[in-house]
Amino acid sequence: MTEPRGDDRVLPLTRWVAIAIVPFLAVAAFLLFAFPERTGELFAWPIAPPLSAFLLASAYVGGIWFFIRVALARRWHRVKHGFPAVVVFAGALLVATLLHLDRFSQNLSFAVWMVLYVTTPFLVAVVAIIQRPHDPRTPDPVDVVIPARWRVALVAIGAAALTVGAVLFVVPALGVELWAWELTPLTARVTGAVLSLTGVVNAGLVWDSRWSAFRILFQAQLLSLLAIAVSLVGGRDALLWDRPMTPVFVVLIAGALVLYAVFTLRCEALTRRAAASVPSRV
Template identity: 65%
Template structure:
């Protein structure tokens, strides 16, 4: 029913089905980046590109685990458009570069996953959309407008970078922070789109409860990216100006998400304490 804020069983089932794919992909990309041509859908080189994609999967694991157990739709709703855009972009990248993929079981699983996920996730978002009444939790925290606009700007910058990588991969190959192929350029663009789509919702929704799971997922993903950049620093081309810009964007996002999450969590604990007080 409209406004009941309920996560439908089918939505949780889809989340449970997606989770194993994300876990297996993240393990393969992190643990065996040199064998991606054999074990994954295609050969990814250098490993930094594999690690970046894995970081998106790690954040996805956190998000879909939340969807699988969550009862209130508004707490996860803003993640669904981001996942649909991400998966749809990867489907487009796949169709544009079919010759780069391996002839193995992993590619078949990849193709099935990305040929279906964008449409399934979009259908679930439409099916559930009106169930959010717009009311905050009790208690809840309202995210301050300056913080919302600042993070929306960070997301817009990430989305613009990602769109440029997808639209002009040949230009990205010559100037990105590490060596890319046209395929990995488009995949990198898809990863960067996630932040942009999620953060756009901050422009009209100020409820911390609507972003809490998503921000935790993005912090997990950003931490994984930061660790990957440190581990694979040898893959970075520091002589290219975009390298510094990319590192600054990751650092700014990590600091911004971390600070806002800490502030909102502290306020939420205080509000819960006040609500529970006699």
């Protein structure tokens, strides 16, 4: 007997995929944060300066939170908008890998990297397609409609991040010349892939105004932004202040962190107010 459509159910396959991905992200984030100078030995390829390693690790930090929440989710619509972002991110990293195979180390980490990125974008896409009919497109019993002004602002931020990410990916030479720290063509494309996450997630706000559909994703983005901000402080010696992009990037990260925090706290306050207005059942 088939499951009814629109039941908001998270399928067992979705949970198992999330559970399988988390350990890879956790190990990668640990190696990149703890041993940035030994990435050629311990990671899939040598990354310099450490800021590039930290940026990729920051994306993994948000991914860890997201996939843990997917594994524990009770409703599909609460995590659905993260899956297209993962497909684009992982797909971009696969393409970047194939374009720069000569840069990678011939070690176990590279073998794991290849297996992960050859399979993840396709597996996550299949899961998203299978799960798609399960979203009832209705709000949670206690939910908030994201105000239009916030949606416009966040979509604009996402579009800017996606545009910059696409330029870095397609024309990495611009990143090598202009970015806030030294990049190679490979790390320029990886940076572009990281920036795509915000763009694809925020694009969902164009057609979905349920806070419940973005709450987990903005928690993940906040964790990533916090990790990037801490990384910029820790890796500040690598910042090239003679490049105009450097102060712009630092200000944008700080501003995005504050804006996302204010937005999340505002939506949480509205949710609590909505919950308080719901009559309790005796």
